[in-house]
Amino acid sequence: SQQGEEDPQALSIQEGENATMNCSYKTSINNLQWYRQNSGRGLVHLILIRSNEREKHSGRLRVTLDTSKKSSSLLITASRAADTASYFCATDDEDSSYKLIFGSGTRLLVRP
Amino acid sequence: NAGVTQTPKFRVLKTGQSMTLLCAQDMNHEYMYWYRQDPGMGLRLIHYSVGEGTTAKGEVPDGYNVSRLKKQNFLLGLESAAPSQTSVYFCASSTLGTGAGQPQHFGDGTRLSIL
Numbered sequence: 001s002q003q004g005e006e007d008p009q010a011l012s013i014q015e016g017e018n019a020t021m022n023c024s025y026k027t028s029i030n031n032l033q034w035y036r037q038n039s040g041r042g043l044v045h046l047i048l049i050r051s052n053e054r055e056k057h058s059g060r061l062r063v064t065l066d067t068s069k070k071s072s073s074l075l076i077t078a079s080r081a082a083d084t085a086s087y088f089c090a091t092d093d094e095d096s097s098y099k100l101i102f103g104s105g106t107r108l109l110v111r112p
Numbered sequence: 113n114a115g116v117t118q119t120p121k122f123r124v125l126k127t128g129q130s131m132t133l134l135c136a137q138d139m140n141h142e143y144m145y146w147y148r149q150d151p152g153m154g155l156r157l158i159h160y161s162v163g164e165g166t167t168a169k170g171e172v173p174d175g176y177n178v179s180r181l182k183k184q185n186f187l188l189g190l191e192s193a194a195p196s197q198t199s200v201y202f203c204a205s206s207t208l209g210t211g212a213g214q215p216q217h218f219g220d221g222t223r224l225s226i227l
Contacts, residue, residue, distance in 0.1 A: 042218030042220045043204075098143060098209040102156075105154055
């Protein structure tokens with residue numbers, strides 16, 4: 001069963017604007033990860049946030065985590081056409097320390 | 113570095129045929145995973161391995177078998193392909209488990225069509 005659910009399913013913005021994607025999950029987690037998938041390619045790890053962290057930055061990426069609401073958000077600032085991709089959140093499985101459970105993803109289109 | 117390499121990249125099978133998908137990683141990772149991705153959905157775990165010689169079932173294991181005879185290779189087999197197995201298959205690897213906060217490294221996928 002899917003743990004993370006992203007919102008919105010699709011997002012279209014102009015280059016230079018900020019993009020915000022949200023992820024909700026159902027069970028307790030140790031950490032939450034965000035991945036990017038370009039068309040026809042595999043997933044690439046972007047950033048990981050642990051359950052005891054509230055915010056994390058990496059370049060133009062900002063991730064927040066609210067464990068009380070079981071939700072996370074990914075903010076991409078000053079977007080570029082090259083940011084066009086699908087973005088997935090993934091959480092570890094409370095029953096297993098080996099598995100990731102992925103959401104259905106947000107498709108981001110950045111228009112030049 | 114090659115990272116995670118999947119072969120073949122594309123394949124078309126007829127219902128009932130068998131085939132093996134190969135995944136190879138050169139990062140000396142202990143953990144390896146097979147996922148399938150269907151349109152509009154995230155990845156679903158088929159099988160995984162926490163070390164050479166070990167395998168375990170994931171979320172959707174039916175119709176698939178796996179083997180991890182060598183640390184660097186993880187094979188996914190379809191014994192009797194069915195149209196419902198038409199999908200994009202991704203292999204991934206990681207140094208430690210997800211509970212330890214380790215990212216997974218993915219190959220570029222195998223696009224499999226079952227007619």
